[in-house]
Amino acid sequence: MSITFDQPRLSFAPLGAPSETRTTYGAAAAVDAPVRLTTRGRVAVVSIALAIISTLAIVFGSAVVATGEAPAEGTVTTVTVQPGQTLWSIAAEARPDADIRATVDQIVRLNALEDGASLPIGATLAVPVQD
Template sequence: MSAITYGTAVRTAPVVTTRLRLTRRGRAVIAALVSLPLVIALVSMTLNGGGATATSGDVVVATVTVEAGESLWSVAAAIAPEASTADVVADLIAVNDLSSAELLPGQVLIVPARYAD
């Protein structure tokens, strides 16, 4: 009688790696999903654009017209003599969006609300 012996080597199937390929339709879907939040934000800002407008009711804006020879310091001292002049100057620069402390004759300055009478 004969004996048949089988080897102990185990054969495994080769591992096949696949690469993900996106079709044109897949790329379009991903682009749409990524850009959707941006589109929603833009639409909501466009529709809400008029929500932050100021009302023109009974709001009184105090202004000061600069005369020749006046400085920002003298204007600040005139509109709020009881307050710190340096603080008033800083508020005038901020409210009027001034790039420097130089004033021109005839220039109109908006007086900050806390110093308006």
């Protein structure tokens, strides 16, 4: 607890100077204490961090998933890439009666391949065999 008294000045002060002084008795001036995080503050910081991480996972996580649909039984087979094979030759061998462009697009989606990326020899690809 502190007590403050206002005391009038006894001498003449120049123009613009305060006409009275304050004297404080009791508690010392407040010392700047370090900032401490309360339990509620910790919960808020953790919640905000989790919200940011979840948002990033939702936004950028869809680029990692190869496809949103599970293939039906017997509609997909695996092929190991041999030297000289391309997506077009693999698609033509897997579905000779179907549109090759559509089959290539399905292979790219099923395996999350990048557009224009070369196929590494020995890689295993999921290839659709029927519609």
